[in-house]
Amino acid sequence: MQRQSSYAKDSGKLYLVPTPIGNLDDITIRAKKVLTNADYIAAEDTRTSGILLEKIGVHNRMLSFHKYNSKERAPELIKLMQDGVTIAEISDAGMPVISDPGYILVEDCIKHDIPVVPLPGPSAFATALIGSGFDAQPFTYYGFLPRKQSEQKPYFEEMNKAKATSIFYEAPHRLVKTLKNMAQVFPADRKIVAARELTKIHEEFIRGTVAELNSYFAKTKPRGEFVILVSANTEKPKQLAWPELIQLVNNVVKQGKSKKDAIKQIAKNYHVSKNELYDKYHQK
Template identity: 40%
Template structure:
């Protein structure tokens, strides 16, 4: 039974996020065979098409003209046209225009064929070493400091692995905000310039990531970043004796949290995580 009578097809076509060799055979065949390609930036998409000797009609489809162009594309699809939707890089609609067009396709019963392909968020996640069983994607963090801090604070006890995008201009400030709002010991991973020449994926506790990224300006002055934050983990309550608390409290008056935990754990042979949890729970005291 054909559910889509007398209409065209909208193909959602992922494109490489850096390395042009990541394009799929199916994506290339689709870009060759469709009647036209809707893209964010004609000049940018032409680089890809010329590399693979593909010639086709290109029209701009971006956040500014998405509403009007969606209506125009729907009319073409109603006529039976086959159209490919691409973004500048990666999978369309993930922080890119296309939502309104897809919604209208469903409304007018127009067939949609999504192709699998590159996505920076998923590529970074699988290489992060953090849990991939449950995760949430939050997109770009707010550019305004207070809004960014408020969002991070609201996610402080999110148990799923969290994925964010961040620009090179705010990466240092964002790590500082993660330390202040989520915690200096929360494990985070930064994946920068994925699939490109200067690709690097590195993770550690938030406060150590801040010092690491500041060591070399090449770690923060190029490209886009994916930030992955480990989900909140509840620790079981552990009985900590008054003797241990006294040792820790005395050390904390003259040493950093990290040093106090390390020395106390060695003296009393207690797990460092238990002491960290005690310190966090009793922060106000």
């Protein structure tokens, strides 16, 4: 077991600082203060982040930290923090660690007992979720999906069955193809939302069914970065007769489970009373 107090000692620390996903007014007072006072700012793209920092009035030294150099750079940053240096890690936009290599640095900090201080702030998928109109609890966030249809299909099959809202990111030049791939798995009337340009002047939520959004984007060129949200599967499992449920119990027992565990599993899967199924099974 490990306990960490973010403010327990004066040695080096890692601050995880969210940056605006569009609207610069979303930078917090605390985030700006941390970025100003840190010894270094570790950024995915120092050019992109340099423009952002200039606009919000932060002038500080930056180090590049991205997916292509993270494994080599992480030990260097760990050594700096062990020597008392404070580092603020930022993503190109939004939350560090979410769809960026920040988790590698966090993992190494934890291993070396270096305090990790996460700041709250902007996040594209959370912003899209609360504006989607879908149930926010529970939800599953997938980040960016693979590009190939064959690799996307298992994700869509999982989302199609999910009893939770599903969320993923997509680039505009891949959106049409991804929506077509979704149509191969989801029923045409499944509700989805495409949220684009969040917090920016052209922010938009396009709500409809899989079929409707496919039709819309076949005629309208996608612009901006997209967050795609898929509504939870609310279909109830098919109600089976008792003899069919008993047969399913027998099938599970043949796979090596005890009768008690098999009854519990089938009762849960088909939303029937465990006690009633137990009685019916032993009356057969």
